Amino acid sequence: MWIHTVLLRNRFFWHINIPSNATWSWRKILQSRESCRSFFITQIGNGSSTSLWYDYWLPDGKRLIDLLPLRILTSTGLSWNSKVSHIIHDGGWNFPNIPALQPTWNTITFTPLLDREDQCLCRLHPSGAFTIKSAWDFLRAKKQVNNLYHLFWFKGHIPRHSFIMWLASIGRLRTMDRLYGRVTSTTCILCGLHMETHDHLFFECYYTNLVWMSICHKANMHWPRQPWTQLLQWTASYYKQRNDSEHMIARLLLSTTVYFLWFERNNRVFTNTAQTYQTTVETIFQQIRTHIAHMDIACTFPARIRAIWNLQPD
Ligand SMILES: [Zn+2]
Structure with missing residues (x-):
């Protein structure tokens, strides 16, 4: 299996090519894609290119759509196409006043940077850049180096x-x-x-x-x-x-x-x-x-x- 990551408008899209003789099932491939998503987090700048609900931008690397029931998210009155920029006002946060969402808002201690675009960062490397080496080091089983x-x-x-x-x-x-x-x-x-x-x-x-x-x-x-x-x-x-x-x-x-x-x-x-x-x-x-x-x-x-x-x- 080959996995190619393409950085496009600060989002990572995963393209998976499967050889004809592959024994991998779609379930396994999708599972690996979900586990690989945890490698990346969006660093919010002005919030204009990051989906409020579907992107992984919260400090713990999670996304809102996975945290709370849909009825709570819809109670904010924001559409499903909303960007993070829609809850930014005058350079600061303007969180929807929904009690069930307040614990999540409390975890957001950083402030938006309006003069910068949002960035997708890889957590595996100190520079935030994705490298094959850092992914391999993260995924592989580590054993003691053979002195031979x-x-x-x-x-x-x-x-x-x-x-x-x-x-x-x-x-x-x-x-x-x-x-x-x-x-x-x-x-x-x-x-x-x-x-x-x-x-x-x-x-x-x-x-x-x-x-x-x-x-x-x-x-x-x-x-x-x-x-x-x-x-x-x-x-x-x-x-x-x-x-x-x-x-x-x-x-x-x-x-x-x-x-x-x-x-x-x-x-x-x-x-x-x-x-x-x-x-x-x-x-x-x-x-x-x-x-x-x-x-x-x-x-x-x-x-x-x-x-x-x-x-x-x-
Ligand atoms: Zn002999």
């Missing part, structure tokens, strides 16, 4: 590599142990010795450990030998500098290695083809090298990094 997020989503990341590593970090790759009962063998296809689990693949397996040790040596980077989940936590705390080229390459190294190990595993499972660990290491190295060589910041890499990755000198 910068391992996956950082400036210079490779999306498909980050996605596979994210799945691996939450144990959602379809490894053989997760397919238990639906496959005839749960043995790791890379070494043929142990059950294939996330911990085994990254990097307890004989094959993947050889790849991991070799690529770390080739890139002159160090990781302690730890189980998969601890390795991720260690990397997140050690290589956490956002603008440090070495830290960025370290994160690339991990995600790219995970990606190509999973790629190699899938090739063996589904196409019955295999390559040596040396070939996998070279593929990972060249992939990262090509990627960082085309970065805008490549010219700022220290000479030591440029030498390791065979980048052209400045």
